[in-house]
Amino acid sequence: MTALIRLSEQMADRFGERWITHEAGRAQFMAAEGHHEALLPDVVAQPRTAEEVQILMRAATALAVPIVPLGVGTSLEGNAGAVVDAVSVDLSGMNRVLEVAPEDLLCVVEPGVTREALNEELRATGLFFPIDPGANATIGGMISTRASGTNAVRYGTMRENVLGLKVVLPDGTMIRTGSRARKSAAGYDLTHLFTGSEGTLGLIVEATVRLHGIPETVLAGSWGFGSLEGAVQTVIETIQSGVPVARMELLDPVAIRACNAYAGLSLPEQPTLFVELHGSPRAVQEQCEQLEAIGGSNGAGTLVMSADRDEQRRLWRARHAALPAARALVPDAVTWSTDICVPISSLAEAIRRARAAIDAAGLLAPILGHVGDGNYHVFFVLRRDDPSAWARARQVNEELIDFALSVGGTCTGEHGIGIGKRGALLREHGGEAVALMRQLKAAIDPAGLMNPGKIFAEASADEH
Known part of the structure; x- marks a missing residue:
C-alpha cells in the first residue's frame, strides 16, 4: 500500500468532498498558466482552516508524502505544478x-x-x-x-x-x-x-x-514614441529625475498590435508607454508637465491622459490581457514569458539586445513590462510542434539572462524560480549561496516534502 493511499484513508473522512481523487476534479488544478508541461495531481486537498492544514501536514510528514501548495494557478514558472505521488493543497478556499x-x-x-x-x-x-x-x-x-x-x-x-x-x-x-x-x-x-x-x-x-x-486624483493614459529607444530613455530619465509615477509600462509595436486585436483598442502600432499618476490634482498636473518635458527630447508624441475611471480600467484591462493577447496572434500557440530585471541604467541596452536577439532568431515575441522598475518581459509566441523555434527561444532567453546578470540584474523580477529557472538561480547566486539556501531548506524541511523540485533541482539532476 503506497503512502499516498494510506494518507487518503486517513484524510478522506475528515475532508469529505474536499479530498478530491476523481480525475475530472483533479484536472481543474493542473496550474498550467505558464508554458511548462502540466501534470495531473494525484490528490487535491482543500483545507478551510489553519487547523486542517496542521492536521494534513502532520499526517503527510509521518507518511513521507510530498505537499504542493496551490492558489489559483496563475504562476508562470511551474511554481505550483503537481509532482508525482504528492498532495496538491488548494488554499483558495481559505479566503477570509x-x-x-x-x-x-x-x-x-x-x-x-x-x-x-x-x-x-x-x-x-x-x-x-x-x-x-x-x-x-x-x-x-x-x-x-x-x-x-x-x-x-x-x-x-x-x-x-x-x-x-x-x-x-x-x-x-x-x-x-x-x-x-x-x-x-x-x-x-x-x-x-x-x-x-x-x-x-x-x-x-x-x-x-x-x-x-486611495489617491485623491488618478490620471492614466497612453504615450506613443517614434522609437523604442526613445520610450525606454524616457522611462530612465523619469525615474532618475524622481518623478513619482505609479505605473509606467512599455509595450512595443507587436504588443500594441496584439492588445488592439484582443481588447478592442485602436492605438497606433508604435512603441508606447502606459502611464498612471497618483496624487493631488496639483501634484498630478506637475507630474504630467515633467513627463512631457522629458519625453519631448526623446521623440514622444502626445501624452493622452484621462481621469475617467472607465477609460482607465479599459486601458489596464488591455495591458493585463497582454499574455493571452500575444497567444492569440497565432492559432493554437503557447506563450513563454521571460522575466528579466536590470538596474535602471542598463534598461535601454537590455531591451535593445532583446529586440535584436528576437529579430535575429526569426521569432514572434512582443516586448513589454513594468519598465519603471527595470523589469521587462519577452512573450515568445510558439507552436508546440515547432522544436526549432523553442530551441531558438531558449537560446535568446539565456542570452537575456546572461546580460542581466552581467550588469547586476536578476533572472526573475517577479515570477520566481519554480522549475523554469533553477539553472539561472545557480548562475545568479553561485554555488556557495545556493548551497546555503539548500541548508536552510533542509533545516526546516529535512525530508524534502515541501514542493519538491521547485527552486532547486535534485542534487543529482542538471540544474538547468
Missing part, C-alpha cells in the same frame, strides 16, 4: 479577510483571498492594496513568489508590503513571524525568508499586509 485596521494601514487575510476581492472589501475604508501582478492572484500565492506588477515602481513589491505571517511548518507546527509594527530589529527576518520561498518551506495560512490610501 480577518481584520482591517485602517488606523494602522494594514489588514490580516487568509492566503486564498484574491487581490481583487481584498480591494472590494477595502473600498469603503479609503484604502487599497496596491500590488497588481496582472492576474487576479491570491495573496498567499503572491507572497510565495514575491510578486510585483504594474504598481511596483511607486508602492514596491510583496516584499515591502508583507508585515507578518502565520506559517505551518512541515511537521504541523505553526509559527508567527513579524509584527504589526512598521519595522523591527528582533532576530532573524523570518517573514521575508518565507516571502518568495514558493511553498518550499511551509504553508502560509495568514498574512498581515500593508495598505495605502
Whole structure:
C-alpha cells in the first residue's frame, strides 16, 4: 500500500468532498498558466482552516508524502505544478479577510483571498492594496513568489508590503513571524525568508499586509514614441529625475498590435508607454508637465491622459490581457514569458539586445513590462510542434539572462524560480549561496516534502 493511499484513508473522512481523487476534479488544478508541461495531481486537498492544514501536514510528514501548495494557478514558472505521488493543497478556499485596521494601514487575510476581492472589501475604508501582478492572484500565492506588477515602481513589491505571517511548518507546527509594527530589529527576518520561498518551506495560512490610501486624483493614459529607444530613455530619465509615477509600462509595436486585436483598442502600432499618476490634482498636473518635458527630447508624441475611471480600467484591462493577447496572434500557440530585471541604467541596452536577439532568431515575441522598475518581459509566441523555434527561444532567453546578470540584474523580477529557472538561480547566486539556501531548506524541511523540485533541482539532476 503506497503512502499516498494510506494518507487518503486517513484524510478522506475528515475532508469529505474536499479530498478530491476523481480525475475530472483533479484536472481543474493542473496550474498550467505558464508554458511548462502540466501534470495531473494525484490528490487535491482543500483545507478551510489553519487547523486542517496542521492536521494534513502532520499526517503527510509521518507518511513521507510530498505537499504542493496551490492558489489559483496563475504562476508562470511551474511554481505550483503537481509532482508525482504528492498532495496538491488548494488554499483558495481559505479566503477570509480577518481584520482591517485602517488606523494602522494594514489588514490580516487568509492566503486564498484574491487581490481583487481584498480591494472590494477595502473600498469603503479609503484604502487599497496596491500590488497588481496582472492576474487576479491570491495573496498567499503572491507572497510565495514575491510578486510585483504594474504598481511596483511607486508602492514596491510583496516584499515591502508583507508585515507578518502565520506559517505551518512541515511537521504541523505553526509559527508567527513579524509584527504589526512598521519595522523591527528582533532576530532573524523570518517573514521575508518565507516571502518568495514558493511553498518550499511551509504553508502560509495568514498574512498581515500593508495598505495605502486611495489617491485623491488618478490620471492614466497612453504615450506613443517614434522609437523604442526613445520610450525606454524616457522611462530612465523619469525615474532618475524622481518623478513619482505609479505605473509606467512599455509595450512595443507587436504588443500594441496584439492588445488592439484582443481588447478592442485602436492605438497606433508604435512603441508606447502606459502611464498612471497618483496624487493631488496639483501634484498630478506637475507630474504630467515633467513627463512631457522629458519625453519631448526623446521623440514622444502626445501624452493622452484621462481621469475617467472607465477609460482607465479599459486601458489596464488591455495591458493585463497582454499574455493571452500575444497567444492569440497565432492559432493554437503557447506563450513563454521571460522575466528579466536590470538596474535602471542598463534598461535601454537590455531591451535593445532583446529586440535584436528576437529579430535575429526569426521569432514572434512582443516586448513589454513594468519598465519603471527595470523589469521587462519577452512573450515568445510558439507552436508546440515547432522544436526549432523553442530551441531558438531558449537560446535568446539565456542570452537575456546572461546580460542581466552581467550588469547586476536578476533572472526573475517577479515570477520566481519554480522549475523554469533553477539553472539561472545557480548562475545568479553561485554555488556557495545556493548551497546555503539548500541548508536552510533542509533545516526546516529535512525530508524534502515541501514542493519538491521547485527552486532547486535534485542534487543529482542538471540544474538547468
